[in-house]
Amino acid sequence: MRRHADRSQQGITLIELLISMVVMGIITTMIIGSWTTLTDAFSFSSKSNKSREWARQAISRMSREIRDAQAPSGGTALKSTGFTEIQFYSTFNTTGAADPSSVPKLTRFILRSGVLYREKAGPDGYFGTADDTSSVLVRNVVNASIGRDLFIYYYYDSAGHIQPSSAATNTLPPNIAVVRAVGLNVVIDENPGKSPNYVGVNTTVTPRNLGQN
Numbered sequence: 001m002r003r004h005a006d007r008s009q010q011g012i013t014l015i016e017l018l019i020s021m022v023v024m025g026i027i028t029t030m031i032i033g034s035w036t037t038l039t040d041a042f043s044f045s046s047k048s049n050k051s052r053e054w055a056r057q058a059i060s061r062m063s064r065e066i067r068d069a070q071a072p073s074g075g076t077a078l079k080s081t082g083f084t085e086i087q088f089y090s091t092f093n094t095t096g097a098a099d100p101s102s103v104p105k106l107t108r109f110i111l112r113s114g115v116l117y118r119e120k121a122g123p124d125g126y127f128g129t130a131d132d133t134s135s136v137l138v139r140n141v142v143n144a145s146i147g148r149d150l151f152i153y154y155y156y157d158s159a160g161h162i163q164p165s166s167a168a169t170n171t172l173p174p175n176i177a178v179v180r181a182v183g184l185n186v187v188i189d190e191n192p193g194k195s196p197n198y199v200g201v202n203t204t205v206t207p208r209n210l211g212q213n
Contacts, residue, residue: 048190048197051140055186055201058116058137062109062184063205065092065118070104070209077104077209078176083149083167084111086182087127088207109137111150116141116186140189142198152183154204181206 012020069077069088079087089104106121116138122131143150153165155173162180165172173179185202 048199051188051190052199052201054138055188055199059184059186059201059203061118061137063203065090065107065109066182066184066205066207068092068209069207072104076176077207078179079106081151081153081165081172081176081179083151083165083172084144085109086151109151111141111144114141114144115139116150138186138188140192141186142189142196143185143187146187146198148185148187148200149183150185152185153179154181154183155179177210179207179210 066086066088069090071077072089075089077088079089085108087106087108090107091102091104092107106125106127108119108121108127110117110119115136117134118137119127119132119134121127122129122133124131141150142148147168149165149167151165153173154162155165155178157163157178163171164183181204183202183204185200187198187200189196190199191197
């Protein structure tokens, strides 16, 4: 008499095992893909927030110093104007700055190779020598590469009308005395080396001590 095996005691077949492995592989891939996407999104968001904060801090620092620029005896608060550089005199972060008689130091904000710097001239009073001090304000600044002026100067023209400077027309104030306000426009790339994602932070500053002493 032939006995029939109890089907409830049988194991899974090879085909069922392979199908189970394929399904588990698909589910695992989906989970890993979702996790990677979420991780990349969080990383980009965190990097983006930091970049924006650095840009805001740079704008805040430049605004404060340019607004409070102080003219040395017999001079003017602003020394020179440019589309990627501004030079002025300041007592900010200098020894004895609280003393009204402290001598302002030549300072500048300058954009070089995508990095915005704050620099202070050394004892010789000139830039380009070994005694200068320099610090980074913000990186990944793209103003130069996208044709956006970092500094915009609002000044009186010969007819007495306020005009803005423009690199597109190579127009700068004819002299420091006619400048009445400085526009600051920092544009950074939040995603350097990949698909560009630009964000701009801007403001306009009115220096308090433009005239001569």
